[in-house]
Amino acid sequence: MVSMSHKPHCPMSPTDVVDAYFLENRAKVLDLAAFLDRLERSGGDGSDFRIACLREAIAILTDGDGDRARRIQLLLSDPSSEPIAAAPMQGAFGAPNPDLAP
Amino acid sequence: MKYIDPHIHMVSRTTDDYRRMAQAGCVAITEPAFWAGFDRCSVDGFRDYYRQLTDTEPKRAAQYGIQHHCWLCINPKEAEDTGFAKEVMSIIPDFLDRPNVLGIGEIGLNKNSKNELAVLEAHLELASQRNQLVLVHTPHLEDKHKGTRLILDAVNNAGLNPDRVLIDHVEEHTVGLVLDRGFWAGMTLYPDTKCTPQRAVDILEQWGTDRIWMNSAGDWGDSDPLAVPKARMEMKRRRHSTDMIEKVTFANPVSFLGRSPNFRVEA
Numbered sequence: 063m064v065s066m067s068h069k070p071h072c073p074m075s076p077t078d079v080v081d082a083y084f085l086e087n088r089a090k091v092l093d094l095a096a097f098l099d100r101l102e103r104s105g106g107d108g109s110d111f112r113i114a115c116l117r118e119a120i121a122i123l124t125d126g127d128g129d130r131a132r133r134i135q136l137l138l139s140d141p142s143s144e145p146i147a148a149a150p151m152q153g154a155f156g157a158p159n160p161d162l163a164p
Numbered sequence: 165m166k167y168i169d170p171h172i173h174m175v176s177r178t179t180d181d182y183r184r185m186a187q188a189g190c191v192a193i194t195e196p197a198f199w200a201g202f203d204r205c206s207v208d209g210f211r212d213y214y215r216q217l218t219d220t221e222p223k224r225a226a227q228y229g230i231q232h233h234c235w236l237c238i239n240p241k242e243a244e245d246t247g248f249a250k251e252v253m254s255i256i257p258d259f260l261d262r263p264n265v266l267g268i269g270e271i272g273l274n275k276n277s278k279n280e281l282a283v284l285e286a287h288l289e290l291a292s293q294r295n296q297l298v299l300v301h302t303p304h305l306e307d308k309h310k311g312t313r314l315i316l317d318a319v320n321n322a323g324l325n326p327d328r329v330l331i332d333h334v335e336e337h338t339v340g341l342v343l344d345r346g347f348w349a350g351m352t353l354y355p356d357t358k359c360t361p362q363r364a365v366d367i368l369e370q371w372g373t374d375r376i377w378m379n380s381a382g383d384w385g386d387s388d389p390l391a392v393p394k395a396r397m398e399m400k401r402r403r404h405s406t407d408m409i410e411k412v413t414f415a416n417p418v419s420f421l422g423r424s425p426n427f428r429v430e431a
C-alpha cells in the first residue's frame with residue numbers, strides 16, 4: 063500500500079544505502095539468531111504465540127514480495143474489529159494473544 | 165534551523181532537557197495530558213496536573229525561549245472507570261480558555277475496550293461543542309491497527325473535520341488509513357521498541373510530506389527529547405532537501421497548530 067499522489071523514493075544510491083545501514087542490520091540479524099538460540103537453551107519449544115508470530119514474520123523477510131514492514135506490522139496486529147468488553151491490563155504483548163481474542 | 169516538537173511530556177523531564185532542546189533549535193512544543201505512570205485517585209489530582217500544564221510549565225519553557233502549549237483530557241489508560249473519567253472531564257472546561265491550551269488530547273484508546281471508547285466519544289463531543297483541535301493517541305503494538313480503525317470511525321461519527329484532528333503514533337500499517345481519510349498524522353520516534361528515526365524517514369519516503377509531522381513523545385519512560393533533531397539528521401544523511409526537513413519539522417506543525425488562536429511561534 064502506498065500513497066496515490068506520492069511516488070516512493072529514497073535519494074541515496076543502492077550502494078550508499080548498503081554502506082550506511084549494513085552494519086546495524088548485520089547486528090540485528092545476529093541479535094535475532096542469538097535470541098532464538100537462547101530460547102532453545104532455556105528449554106523453550108517455540109510454542110509461545112509471540113514466537114510463532116515471529117517465525118511467520120521472518121518468512122516475510124525472504125518471500126520477495128516487498129512492503130515487508132507493513133505486512134509484518136499487520137501480522138503482529140489484532141485483526142478483530144469490535145471493542146472488547148473490558149481492558150484486562152494496561153500494557154500489550156506485541157503480538158495478538160489468542161487467549162484474549164473476542 | 166528551527167524545529168517544533170509537537171508532542172513531549174515536559175512535566176516528566178528535567179530543566180537541562182529544555183536547555184539541550186533549545187540548543188538544538190527547538191522554539192515551540194506542545195504537551196498533551198497523559199498517564200503519569202500510575203492511576204490518579206482524585207479529581208483534584210487532575211486539577212493540579214492541569215494547573216501545572218497551563219501555568220508552571222509555560223514559565224519553565226520560557227526561560228529557554230521555548231513556547232509551551234498544551235492539550236487537556238483524561239487519557240485512555242485511566243478511562244476504564246467511566247464514572248471517574250466523567251468527573252475529571254467536568255473540570256476541563258474551566259481550563260480551556262487558558263492562553264496556552266490548543267485543544268483536547270491526547271485522547272484515544274489503549275486496549276480498545278468499550279469503556280475507553282465511551283470516554284473517547286465524550287471527549288470528541290466536548291471538542292465539537294467548544295470548537296477545539298484534537299490530538300489523538302493510538303494504542304501501541306498489537307492494539308494499534310484495530311484501535312486506529314475504531315478511532316477514525318468515532319471521529320467521523322462525531323462530525324469533526326478531519327483537518328482539525330491529528331492521529332498520533334502512526335506506523336507503517338496505519339499511516340495510510342489516517343492520511344487517506346484526510347486526517348493529520350504524527351510519527352513518534354522511540355529509542356528502541358517502536359518507530360525509529362530511520363523508519364519514520366522511510367514512511368516519509370513512501371507517503372510524502374503532506375499533513376504529517378514527527379515528535380519525540382518524551383516522557384518518564386525510555387525516550388529521547390532530542391529525537392526530532394536526530395530524525396532531521398537522518399533526513400539530511402539521506403540527502404533529502406532542506407525544504408523537506410523544514411516542512412516536516414516546522415511548517416507542518418505551524419500549519420496544523422495554527423488552526424488554534426492560542427498557538428504562538430516566532431516566524
Ligand SMILES: [Zn+2]
Nearest residue numbers: 196198270381
Ligand atoms: Zn504522549
